[in-house]
Amino acid sequence: MDARADRTSCGIRSHSKGNAVLTKVLDVLIRKLREHSRLGRDDLMELHGLSHKMRQLRSGEDLIRQGDLPGVSALVVSGMVGRYHLLPNGKRQYLSFHMAGDMPDSQALFIERMDHAVCAIGPASIALLPHRELIRAFHRRPPLSFAIWRETLIDAAIFREAITNNSARTMPARMAHLFCELLYRARASGLATGNSCQVPIGLNQLGETLGMSIATVNRTLQELRAAYAVELRGGELIVGNWRKLAELGQFDPGYLHLKKPPM
Amino acid sequence: MDARADRTSCGIRSHSKGNAVLTKVLDVLIRKLREHSRLGRDDLMELHGLSHKMRQLRSGEDLIRQGDLPGVSALVVSGMVGRYHLLPNGKRQYLSFHMAGDMPDSQALFIERMDHAVCAIGPASIALLPHRELIRAFHRRPPLSFAIWRETLIDAAIFREAITNNSARTMPARMAHLFCELLYRARASGLATGNSCQVPIGLNQLGETLGMSIATVNRTLQELRAAYAVELRGGELIVGNWRKLAELGQFDPGYLHLKKPPM
DNA sequence: CGGAATGTTGATATGCCTCAACTAAAGTGG
DNA sequence: CCACTTTAGTTGAGGCATATCAACATTCCG
Numbered sequence: 001m002d003a004r005a006d007r008t009s010c011g012i013r014s015h016s017k018g019n020a021v022l023t024k025v026l027d028v029l030i031r032k033l034r035e036h037s038r039l040g041r042d043d044l045m046e047l048h049g050l051s052h053k054m055r056q057l058r059s060g061e062d063l064i065r066q067g068d069l070p071g072v073s074a075l076v077v078s079g080m081v082g083r084y085h086l087l088p089n090g091k092r093q094y095l096s097f098h099m100a101g102d103m104p105d106s107q108a109l110f111i112e113r114m115d116h117a118v119c120a121i122g123p124a125s126i127a128l129l130p131h132r133e134l135i136r137a138f139h140r141r142p143p144l145s146f147a148i149w150r151e152t153l154i155d156a157a158i159f160r161e162a163i164t165n166n167s168a169r170t171m172p173a174r175m176a177h178l179f180c181e182l183l184y185r186a187r188a189s190g191l192a193t194g195n196s197c198q199v200p201i202g203l204n205q206l207g208e209t210l211g212m213s214i215a216t217v218n219r220t221l222q223e224l225r226a227a228y229a230v231e232l233r234g235g236e237l238i239v240g241n242w243r244k245l246a247e248l249g250q251f252d253p254g255y256l257h258l259k260k261p262p263m
Numbered sequence: 264m265d266a267r268a269d270r271t272s273c274g275i276r277s278h279s280k281g282n283a284v285l286t287k288v289l290d291v292l293i294r295k296l297r298e299h300s301r302l303g304r305d306d307l308m309e310l311h312g313l314s315h316k317m318r319q320l321r322s323g324e325d326l327i328r329q330g331d332l333p334g335v336s337a338l339v340v341s342g343m344v345g346r347y348h349l350l351p352n353g354k355r356q357y358l359s360f361h362m363a364g365d366m367p368d369s370q371a372l373f374i375e376r377m378d379h380a381v382c383a384i385g386p387a388s389i390a391l392l393p394h395r396e397l398i399r400a401f402h403r404r405p406p407l408s409f410a411i412w413r414e415t416l417i418d419a420a421i422f423r424e425a426i427t428n429n430s431a432r433t434m435p436a437r438m439a440h441l442f443c444e445l446l447y448r449a450r451a452s453g454l455a456t457g458n459s460c461q462v463p464i465g466l467n468q469l470g471e472t473l474g475m476s477i478a479t480v481n482r483t484l485q486e487l488r489a490a491y492a493v494e495l496r497g498g499e500l501i502v503g504n505w506r507k508l509a510e511l512g513q514f515d516p517g518y519l520h521l522k523k524p525p526m
Numbered sequence: 527c528g529g530a531a532t533g534t535t536g537a538t539a540t541g542c543c544t545c546a547a548c549t550a551a552a553g554t555g556g
Numbered sequence: 557c558c559a560c561t562t563t564a565g566t567t568g569a570g571g572c573a574t575a576t577c578a579a580c581a582t583t584c585c586g
Contacts, residue, residue: 085427088513093427107420110413115420115518138409142402149412150373156415157370157378159422164348164356167429167474171542203565211430213543218566250351255378434574466533476575481534527586534581542573549566556559 025127029075032101035188035258037147046137046144052127057120064105068114072128076102079124085116094209096158101189106152122200122235157255166211171220174210176249183239184253187262200235288390292338295364298451298521300410309400309407315390320383327368331377335391339365342387348379357472359421364452369415385463385498420518429474434483437473439512446502447516450525463498
């Protein structure tokens with residue numbers, strides 16, 4: 001592991017379970033928390049005391065199902081996962097998407113039963129952190145718990161924005177807003193290259209996210225492609241005209257509560 | 264103050280600032296937290312050490328505006344408040360409604376800038392609790408912070424359900440689901456009398472909640488009245504046929520994560 | 527009692543869903 | 557590596573649900 005990565009975790013080497021993989025996994029989380037929170041040396045020590053188990057997910061595979069009572073929390077290390085409600089008729093409503101550094105089921109820390117499911121959007125690798133250890137760490141370091149709490153609050157802000165998006169905006173605006181959010185968050189986490197990032201989502205899933213039929217998804221996507229040079233192909237999202245896309249989608253990144261805007 | 268109310272706060276008298284009003288305000292919060300969390304004697308002591316200021320809101324009055332940086336958190340003592348996004352065109356998108364015992368802006372504890380506003384739905388009285396004191400209490404009693412954290416996580420679950428409601432359900436089902444949630448939560452908090460509770464919301468606001476035009480709100484409401492004996496008049500919601508209404512709205516209360524179902 | 531806010535109803539237009547046929551791409555087994 | 561199967565994406569036609577607009581009724585409040 002090189003000096004730069006070492007600096008990222010504040011110079012603390014992983015003396016507890018000292019190995020490169022563990023440090024790398026934690027760095028993903030630490031970098032994420034630092035997008036909005038300040039972490040002290042003691043908080044980092046506490047984080048480095050956590051154990052974890054890696055798990056690889058195939059595209060579409062479920063990580064947690066509605067009704068589960070998980071004893072571990074997931075941290076996305078690479079790839080993308082999505083949260084969704086399973087409806088009585090078997091259809092899905094996607095609620096949010098999560099990329100490296102996100103904890104897509106942090107809510108399960110304090111709510112026993114899952115009211116929604118989490119699945120992989122494209123292949124993904126995740127780290128599983130035991131609730132017991134996390135909560136012990138929270139007892140010892142309240143500021144660390146506040147950072148993760150803040151993370152869950154930003155999640156909630158994203159949900160609120162989704163309510164507005166799917167209730168009060170036209171179809172093209174909805175889709176534009178979603179794309180803006182995904183690219184913006186990817187850039188904030190250093191996961192984008194220029195104005196493109198990995199979004200291995202299908203048209204069907206897009207429809208189940210934005211509350212539109214697949215036919216409309218297709219036509220709306222073509223509209224965005226023509227007018228704003230948006231491409232969504234081969235699992236990659238490319239935004240040609242960011243300014244105009246953000247305008248169409250009424251995208252105001254304030255709700256993401258990041259300390260420094262990436263765009 | 265009578266013996267019963269005294270038991271509610273675990274036999275602890277308000278020795279810190281000992282007065283009946285303070286105890287009553289805190290009991291509202293304590294009762295709420297106990298719907299989903301266990302609080303120890305020390306947690307209650309800590310809560311009773313909090314100071315607060317009361318504030319009366321007229322119907323429609325804003326408590327917090329989008330962009331504010333509040334230093335206090337609100338606790339609803341009576342009446343109802345709503346959270347909403349203000350859109351560029353001046354319209355509103357209501358996000359959630361909160362009744363006695365709820366903390367409608369608890370998120371502001373760890374997120375500086377408000378990404379949405381909060382206003383009174385009908386006249387309401389609220390207690391304002393300083394962030395500084397709350398966070399000091401969280402440092403001393405992590406389990407207390409977990410209880411409020413859990414509260415914010417249940418809020419998030421309600422937001423998720425709203426995404427699904429406004430994206431994947433028919434208009435009658437949406438409205439039915441909202442009514443079910445409001446009555447269910449009111450009953451859980453002991454704020455309902457039988458199958459009715461106070462919901463002083465107008466048709467216009469209903470439309471801005473459910474993503475439908477006011478004309479459709481009106482017609483849908485009449486449909487529910489005819490088929491399920493739902494009344495919404497004079498600020499009161501009355502549900503005649505709960506079973507059928509819950510079925511129409513696909514209402515499954517699991518997402519509210521209450522320890523004991525009130526229906 | 528007058529005025530404003532809120533609720534009610536009908537007519538019209540349109541955006542989106544549904545259905546269905548088809549094409550392209552990706553994955554599979556011989 | 558190709559033929560086959562399956563999945564994902566594309567396009568058009570038709571009908572319906574809901575937004576929009578406009579007129580009117582009712583309630584609320586000063």
